[in-house]
Amino acid sequence: xxxxxxxxxxxxxxxxxxxxxxxxxxxxxxxxxxxxxxxxxxxxxxxxxxxxxxxxxxxxxxxxxxxxxxxxxxxxxxxxxxxxxxxxxxxxxxxxxxxxxxxxxxxxx
Amino acid sequence: xxxxxxxxxxxxxxxxxxxxxxxxxxxxxxxxxxxxxxxxxxxxxxxxxxxxxxxxxxxxxxxxxxxxxxxxxxxxxxxxxxxxxxxxxxxxxxxxxxxxxxxxxxxxx
Amino acid sequence: xxxxxxxxxxxxxxxxxxxxxxxxxxxxxxxxxxxxxxxxxxxxxxxxxxxxxxxxxxxxxxxxxxxxxxxxxxxxxxxxxxxxxxxxxxxxxxxxxxxxxxxxxxxxx
Ligand code: NI
Ligand code: NI
Ligand code: NI
Numbered sequence: 001x002x003x004x005x006x007x008x009x010x011x012x013x014x015x016x017x018x019x020x021x022x023x024x025x026x027x028x029x030x031x032x033x034x035x036x037x038x039x040x041x042x043x044x045x046x047x048x049x050x051x052x053x054x055x056x057x058x059x060x061x062x063x064x065x066x067x068x069x070x071x072x073x074x075x076x077x078x079x080x081x082x083x084x085x086x087x088x089x090x091x092x093x094x095x096x097x098x099x100x101x102x103x104x105x106x107x108x109x
Numbered sequence: 110x111x112x113x114x115x116x117x118x119x120x121x122x123x124x125x126x127x128x129x130x131x132x133x134x135x136x137x138x139x140x141x142x143x144x145x146x147x148x149x150x151x152x153x154x155x156x157x158x159x160x161x162x163x164x165x166x167x168x169x170x171x172x173x174x175x176x177x178x179x180x181x182x183x184x185x186x187x188x189x190x191x192x193x194x195x196x197x198x199x200x201x202x203x204x205x206x207x208x209x210x211x212x213x214x215x216x217x218x
Numbered sequence: 219x220x221x222x223x224x225x226x227x228x229x230x231x232x233x234x235x236x237x238x239x240x241x242x243x244x245x246x247x248x249x250x251x252x253x254x255x256x257x258x259x260x261x262x263x264x265x266x267x268x269x270x271x272x273x274x275x276x277x278x279x280x281x282x283x284x285x286x287x288x289x290x291x292x293x294x295x296x297x298x299x300x301x302x303x304x305x306x307x308x309x310x311x312x313x314x315x316x317x318x319x320x321x322x323x324x325x326x327x
Contacts, residue, residue, distance in 0.1 A: 002322065003114070003208050005221070005263070007246050026206070028116050028150060030139055030248055041246060043263070045114070045152070047208060057325060065327040097244070099221050099265060100323035104111065105209035107166060109174040112223070112317050135315070137225050137259060139248055154223070154261070156317060213220065214318035216275060218283040 001103040002053050004046040004060075008096045012064040013042035019059045020046070053100060066095035110212040111162050113155040113169075117205045121173040122151035128168045129155070162209060175204035219321040220271050222264040222278075226314045230282040231260035237277045238264070271318060284313035 008016060013029065020027040030043040048056055070088040117125060122138065129136040139152040157165055179197040226234055231247065238245040248261040266274055288306040 001208075003210065007263070028152060028206070030152065043246060043248065045116070047206065053323075057323075061325075061327045096325075096327040097246070097265065098323075098325040098327065099219075099321050100325075101221065102211055102320055102322055103208050104211055105162075105166075105207075107170075107205075107207040107209075109170040109205040109207065110317075112319065137261060137315070139261065154225070156315065211320055212317050213320055214271075214275075214316075216279075216314070216316040216318075218279045218314040218316065 001106045002048055002050060003101045003103050004044075004048065004053065004056055005099040005101065006044045006046065006060050006064075006096055007041050007098075008044070008060065008064040009094055010040045010042050012094055012096075013044075016044065016060065016063045019063055020044075020056075023055065023059065025052070025056060025059075047103070047106060057098065057100075060096050060098055064094050064096040066092055069093045110215045111157055111159060112210045112212050113153075113157065113162065113165055114208040114210065115153040115155065115169050115173075115205055116150050116207075117153070117169065117173040118203055119149045119151050121203055121205075122153075125153065125169065125172045128172055129153075129165075132164065132168065134161070134165060134168075156212070156215060166207065166209075169205050169207055173203050173205040175201055178202045219324045220266055220268060221319045221321050222262075222266060222271065222274055223317040223319065224262040224264065224278050224282075224314055225259050225316075226262070226278065226282040227312055228258045228260050230312055230314075231262075234262065234278065234281045237281055238262075238274075241273065241277065243270070243274060243277075265321070265324060275316065275318075278314050278316055282312050282314040284310055287311045 017027065017029065025046060025048060028045045030045065046056055068090050071091050072088045073086045126136065126138065134155060134157060137154045139154065155165055177199050180200050181197045182195045235245065235247065243264060243266060246263045248263065264274055286308050289309050290306045291304045
């Protein structure tokens with residue numbers, strides 16, 4: 001048995017939750033504070049048998065890895081009143097921090 | 110020293126908190142998100158000496174184990190306008206997922 | 219790699235967060251429930267290399283240790299209508315509970 005603690009971006013949390021449900025992996029979601037420190041993240045606690053650790057890591061990696069994305073800024077952000085259309089900029093989204101931890105005992109009451 | 114992570118139903122959390130206080134066991138409660146994934150759960154972090162692990166597990170088991178409960182549905186849920194009284198149905202409540210984890214160092218500053 | 223779980227008072231959480239940022243230590247903050255059980259606390263999850271554990275512990279100790287503080291109660295708490303000024307009383311603030319835990323695998327996707 002291992003406990004996997006996964007911290008992902010809020011925007012990836014719903015998809016990851018659904019992947020866990022599809023794979024019949026029980027996960028608990030902790031709310032993280034909005035705020036100055038890594039705000040907008042969701043923490044998952046997942047308990048799995050040792051032989052499913054790789055599967056869980058793969059799900060997290062696939063749904064939540066850091067990647068570049070094009071985003072079009074809203075037009076009214078232009079401070080000069082320039083009438084040209086805004087163009088898409090590339091931003092990094094996603095990214096997951098994952099700890100796999102040993103477990104001495106697991107119980108389900 | 111062990112860290113016990115216990116995920117219980119919200120409806121059992123208050124009683125369990127009081128049991129911990131009565132037993133002089135220090136517990137920290139984390140809020141879980143309302144939502145689609147195991148919503149309505151509360152996560153406790155409990156730090157205890159090895160020789161009190163069994164006692165903590167027993168408290169969690171006694172207050173939070175899965176059990177059947179009779180619940181009477183509200184009368185106005187009957188879509189047919191039937192005037193008969195609603196009868197109690199049996200539902201499962203409670204249930205706890207518990208991890209006992211090794212601790213390298215414990216500090217209280 | 220170690221996972222450090224630190225539970226500190228809310229009033230010390232902002233300063234500790236800033237210390238972590240200054241030291242380039244990545245921390246995730248979990249909200250704790252307001253309520254009857256150790257309310258007003260914040261839980262940090264910090265992942266660090268073994269050789270930085272002492273540094274993290276020292277930051278937590280310095281910013282969040284229990285200490286005595288003088289606090290002046292508000293004047294309108296006097297039930298006798300006594301017109302004398304309230305005098306400062308000494309209260310304990312702060313205090314941190316810290317677990318250093320082993321980690322089998324650490325990933326950053
Ligand atoms: Ni991709
Ligand atoms: Ni029972
Ligand atoms: Ni001091």
